[in-house]
Structures are given as C-alpha cells and as structure tokens.
Amino acid sequence: MTRPFTIVLLLTATAPGVVSADAPTPTLTPLPAEIPSPPENPTTAPKVALGKRLFFDPRLSGDNTMSCATCHLPEKAFADGSEKSLGHGGKPLTRNTQGLANVGLFSSFFWDGRAASLEEQALGPIESSVEMNQDLDELERELNEVEGYRQSFQEVFGTAATCDAIAKALAAFQRTLVTDPSPFDRYLAGDDDAISDEAKRGMELFIGDAGCIRCHHGPLLSDGKFYRIGASWGDKGRGLITNDAEDNHRFRTPSLRNIAETAPYMHDGSLETLYDVVMFYFRGVPKASPEGQPLDIEPRLDSSFSDIDSLVAFLRTLSGKLPHITRPELPE
Numbered sequence: 239m240t241r242p243f244t245i246v247l248l249l250t251a252t253a254p255g256v257v258s259a260d261a262p263t264p265t266l267t268p269l270p271a272e273i274p275s276p277p278e279n280p281t282t283a284p285k286v287a288l289g290k291r292l293f294f295d296p297r298l299s300g301d302n303t304m305s306c307a308t309c310h311l312p313e314k315a316f317a318d319g320s321e322k323s324l325g326h327g328g329k330p331l332t333r334n335t336q337g338l339a340n341v342g343l344f345s346s347f348f349w350d351g352r353a354a355s356l357e358e359q360a361l362g363p364i365e366s367s368v369e370m371n372q373d374l375d376e377l378e379r380e381l382n383e384v385e386g387y388r389q390s391f392q393e394v395f396g397t398a399a400t401c402d403a404i405a406k407a408l409a410a411f412q413r414t415l416v417t418d419p420s421p422f423d424r425y426l427a428g429d430d431d432a433i434s435d436e437a438k439r440g441m442e443l444f445i446g447d448a449g450c451i452r453c454h455h456g457p458l459l460s461d462g463k464f465y466r467i468g469a470s471w472g473d474k475g476r477g478l479i480t481n482d483a484e485d486n487h488r489f490r491t492p493s494l495r496n497i498a499e500t501a502p503y504m505h506d507g508s509l510e511t512l513y514d515v516v517m518f519y520f521r522g523v524p525k526a527s528p529e530g531q532p533l534d535i536e537p538r539l540d541s542s543f544s545d546i547d548s549l550v551a552f553l554r555t556l557s558g559k560l561p562h563i564t565r566p567e568l569p570e
C-alpha cells in the first residue's frame with residue numbers, strides 16, 4: 239500500500255513570486271532505487287570503480303595531500319563534521335562542506351547552484367586555489383604516469399586520463415551514493431511502525447503548520463530553488479553567480495536526506511544541531527537583510543518547544559544506509 243499524500247498548502251506569509259498558486263502541490267516522495275545517468279555519461283561498474291579511486295586519491299591535489307574524501311568523509315554521509323573544512327595550506331573555506339548522500343538527484347550543485355551537473359562540478363574543487371589547488375594539465379600528466387590509471391582510463395574511456403574523463407568518472411561514482419530506504423521511506427511505503435508517534439507528529443507539522451514542505455519537498459526534500467532565509471549575511475550566495483542584487487543572500491534549499499549525520503548546518507555551518515536549526519525557523523528568522531531586502535520566510539512565533547522536538551524526531555527518520563565505501567587501494 240502506498241500512502242496517498244495529497245498535501246494542500248495554505249500559501250500564507252510567503253514572499254510574492256516565490257511560490258505561485260498554480261505551482262504543483264509539493265509532496266513528500268520516496269527515493270528512487272537508483273539515480274539515472276545522462277546519456278553522455280552512462281554509469282558502468284568499471285567507471286564507478288575508477289571514479290572511486292580518484293575520489294580517494296590525494297594525487298588529485300596540487301601538493302598531493304588532499305583528496306575529495308579529505309572533506310567528504312564516507313562515515314559522515316560525505317560531509318566532514320566541521321563548520322568549515324580546511325582547504326589548501328590549512329586555510330578554512332568560506333562555506334560548510336555539503337554531504338553527498340543521493341547528490342545525483344540535484345540539478346544544480348553547490349550552495350549557490352553554480353554548477354549544472356556533477357560532471358561540471360567535479361573539476362571545480364580540484365582547480366580551486368583555495369581547495370585542492372591543482373593545475374589541470376599537470377593533473378592529466380601526473381595520472382598518465384601511473385600505470386594502473388593509464389590502463390583503467392583506456393579500458394573505460396578508450397583514452398588517456400583527460401580532464402573530461404576524470405570528471406565523468408567522479409560523477410559516475412557520486413551517482414552511486416544512493417541510500418537504502420530510510421524509516422521515513424518505509425513509512426511512506428505503508429509500514430506504519432517504521433517511525434515513532436513523535437516523528438509522525440513532526441511530519442504533520444513539516445507538511446502543515448510549520449510550512450517546511452514549501453521548500454523542502456520531492457525525493458531529496460529540496461525543491462532545488464534559492465531562498466533568503468537569513469542564517470547570516472557575510473556571503474551573497476546566489477547573487478554572486480547571477481550578479482543580480484535580488485538574489486543576494488539566497489542559497490539553494492539543501493537536501494534533508496541523512497541530515498542527522500551532517501551537522502553543523504547552513505551554508506556557513508553556524509548552527510550546531512538540528513534543534514538549533516528548528517529553533518532558528520521558529521524564533522530566529524530576521525525581518526530583512528542588512529540591505530533591507532525582505533526574507534522569503536517568516537519566523538513561526540506561534541510554535542512551541544514540543545513542536546521543535548517533534549520536528550527533530552521527524553528529521554532523524556530521513557537517514558538511510560549509504561553503500562559501504564572503504565578507501566580503495568590506489569594504483570601505482
């Protein structure tokens with residue numbers, strides 16, 4: 239039995255233009271069993287195996303000390319548990335590291351959505367002078383000196399190690415980071431005992447009075463759109479990409495999949511626990527940005543402390559098991 243979720247939204251207190259009345263009704267949806275790949279980069283087992291080795295290989299960074307997995311830890315749903323990861327030269331980055339559970343379902347990447355595909359995203363951190371600080375021509379040369387890589391790239395792509403192939407392999411690996419059904423998915427599929435009564439109450443609030451579902455919906459519990467919710471003001475977010483002041487301080491709605499494992503929260507890592515996040519929505523949302531722009535959301539001042547506990551209990555049901563990923567042996 240599949241639970242029929244027809245959720246009627248009362249569109250009160252929303253900024254004009256953010257949600258139009260004829261937008262489809264947002265719903266909570268289970269995860270697909272696998273994440274589809276684009277026609278130009280089909281997911282195959284040998285490609286995924288190559289992508290996994292690259293993901294863990296510090297030779298991808300300029301000084302050969304940092305891999306993707308330095309910041310994206312398998313045991314933390316591929317986030318890293320710190321407010322800001324340390325980049326090249328031990329300097330903290332400006333944003334919190336995102337988890338990667340089910341990341342292949344997004345259609346834009348990073349807090350500001352600046353990459354349109356995982357293929358496009360992959361070379362960003364390698365090349366970035368504040369992250370892995372690697373020259374891409376140098377990277378190709380380095381990998382082609384490794385016998386094991388030369389063979390694998392030849393087998394998978396029929397070419398030497400090129401940036402295009404490196405990006406494709408990394409993307410294919412990341413598309414396999416799909417979680418097993420979480421208690422929440424099992425509940426959606428009809429297993430009434432999969433989540434506690436407290437979590438059910440939290441879910442009612444999430445889709446009802448607390449208004450979370452307006453932005454957090456679909457299989458990732460993210461609509462993939464950009465909002466100004468006022469966690470902090472030091473970062474212009476989406477505005478830096480579009481050069482439109484209207485987008486200043488807007489960030490992509492994050493996925494809530496495996497959210498209990500990826501503390502701390504928000505683009506700046508400023509909120510330590512899920513309790514702090516819900517408290518922020520209830521009491522902390524400011525009225526306007528320092529430039530006077532209104533927010534896309536209002537605080538829920540009518541909510542109670544027990545509502546916070548229920549919402550947190552619900553958020554905790556969204557964790558599913560990731561594939562067991564261990565550090566692979568790196569080719570010589």
Ligand code: HEC
Nearest residue numbers: 305306309323324325333334335336347348349350363369
């Ligand atoms: C020094 C730490 C660091 C390293 C190394 C790193 N990342 Fe990240 N990653 C981050 C941070 C921080 C963000 C968010 C950046 C932003 O939004 O501007 C991020 C974001 C991402 C995202 C976007 C997730 C989403 O929800 O949109 C993906 C995918 C990703 N990284 C994959 C990789 C891959 C692949 C590598 C290796 C080639 C890598 N990262 C290396 C810190 C790191």
Ligand code: HEC
Nearest residue numbers: 448449450453465469489490491492503504505515519535
């Ligand atoms: C107007 C759209 C919107 C609404 C409504 C909304 N959120 Fe969010 N949510 C966002 C955005 C955007 C962010 C990221 C903000 C940032 O990084 O500064 C976010 C961040 C979060 C995070 C932290 C995720 C992470 O990876 O750091 C959690 C947890 C969360 N929201 C839960 C909720 C809950 C619970 C509700 C209801 C009480 C809610 N949201 C209502 C848009 C929304």
